[in-house]
Amino acid sequence: MPPMCMYSATSTWFVTSFHPTHYATRALGGVGLIIQEATAVRPEGRISGNDLGIWSDDHVQGLSSIVSLVHENGGIMGIQLAHAGRKCLSGDTPKAPSALPFSDKYPMPQEMTLSDIDDVVHAFRDGANRAKNAGYDLIEIHAAHGYLLNEFLSSNANKRQDRYGGDLIHRATLLLEVIAAIRQVWSGPLCVRVSAEEYLEDGNHLEDTLRWLPLIRGLVDVIHVSSGGVAPVQFPVFSGYQLSFAEAIKKLGFTVIGGGLVTEEGMIKKALSMGIDYLYCGRKLLRDPYYVLHLAKNEGKMDLIPKPYERGFKE
Ligand code: FNR
Secondary structure, three states, X not given: OOOOOOOXXXXXXXXXXXXXXXXXXXXXXXXXXXXXXXXXXXXXXXOOOOOEEOOOHHHHHHHHHHHXXXXXXXOEEEEEEEOOHHHOOOOOOOEEOOOOOOOOOOOOOEEOOHHHHHHHHHHHHHHHHHHHHHOOOEEEEEEOOOOHHHHHHOOOOOOOOOOOOOOHHHHOHHHHHHHHHHHHXXXXXXXXXXXXXXXXXXXXXXXXXXXXXXXXXXXXXXXXXXXXXXXXXXXXXXXXXXXHHHHHHHOOOOEEEEEOOOOOHHHHHHHHHOOOOEEEOOHHHHHOOOHHHHHHHHOOOHHHOOHHHHHHHOO
């Protein structure tokens, strides 16, 4: 299950009973790896006022209650560490590589100073350390969908003249620093979520993504492949619409998670035949937490159905 914001944290960004229940239900439903929704490393890194936070040690206890319940129910639990950048709608002043708003409906962000950038690098490191203390099995860095790290990568949002801007390699500097900082405290599985295609004339296309990704080869374990979100534009969405991006990144030698409107068995088989290592299902798992159990039943793999539910899956 890919990260999906549930906008259900308390007004002080803490876990409620909803979160362990929600995630553990998917663990019971046979989901192999669950990646928790975007969890903000800074208060102004929240997308909304009800996002989960991980910028304070006080957040760890609630987060560890999610991990424990998922583990007790057979799941593996990851967390997506995020900073919203110019797409922050929490009421804080957004910070971004350049003073360019996401759209005319979004607030004008402040261009980040070098000290702001340093703070963000440390915030990702400290967030990773707290994630380790809370017991997560995997950390994912959110560098997709037009949030802060994606903004730095994209020439649509990054007009900086310093070492964090300019050509593609310089635009990747912040992500490289974030990865190095996280690696100081985390030796476990590390994943980066990317928007492989930004669907913008002045944004990254797949070939640009294939040019910068080798910079992080050997530093991370998995690339979680998504697309879009840097600017409010329409793009073609159809079943499996992002799988070819994941296939191309796989060919660079990365382990990949691919998906996007993968909701039926034919598409799942097609994706696996393309060499994609892991598949994500998002909205499908929101409406049916037991989707994987239905697939298991269809494949005759009744041993994957939890014992208490067996009667429900027999004719
Ligand atoms: C999302 N998505 C998302 N992505 C991400 O990287 N971090 C996040 O926190 C969120 N939040 C979020 C909330 C909700 C309600 C939805 C529906 C989606 C995107 C999500 O992970 C996934 O990429 C898309 O939903 C496409 O996959 P599906 O739903 O077609 O399988």
